[in-house]
Amino acid sequence: MVSALMAALRRLDDLIAIVESVLITILCACLAVMLFTNVLLRYVFRSPFAWIEEIVVAAFVWMIFLGVSACVRSHQHLRIDIVPRYAGPRLKLVLGVVSVGLLMAILVAVAYFGYQYAAFVAGNRTPILGISAAWLYVGLPLGMAFAAVHVIRQTIDEGPAVVLQSVLEQED
DSSP, X not given: OHHHHHHHHHHHHHHXXXXXXXXXXXXXXXXXXXXXXXXXXXXXXXXXXXXXXXXXXXXXXXXXXXXXXXXXXXXOSOOOOHHHHHOOHHHHHHHHHHHHHHHHHHHHHHHHHHHHHHHHTTTOBOTTTOOBTHHHHTHHHHHXXXXXXXXXXXXXXXXXXXXXXXXXXXXX
């Protein structure tokens, strides 16, 4: 039973990583194309598309919050590591447990309040495209939920002492 749950968690985590990677790549490419196009239209033809700005803002917001989750999964985040660097194995474990617990509390809180805010603005429409403003903000709770799944998997697979370890700290 437990191994089946772990296998399902690993598959979910791997699927989330693929979705994050694909979406971030698409969003980054779209941002580049749209911004270049709008700059060209603005300065060469003196006639930019106003709707591009709304799409760029939404894509950038989504890319940031999906990127937070992707950084957590790949240990590409930054942390101040002076205490763990000089701590013994037992203290590293305690610090890891406390850090993972605090991180999970923050991720859950931000996901909850992000969802609440997205629900709050769901009735508002963007000025140009007229889509629900919730589409801009739902990337926040989704990114935090994805990050929480990554943290849970890493805690179980790697142990809490190394979950928040950055790639810069990895020993050779």
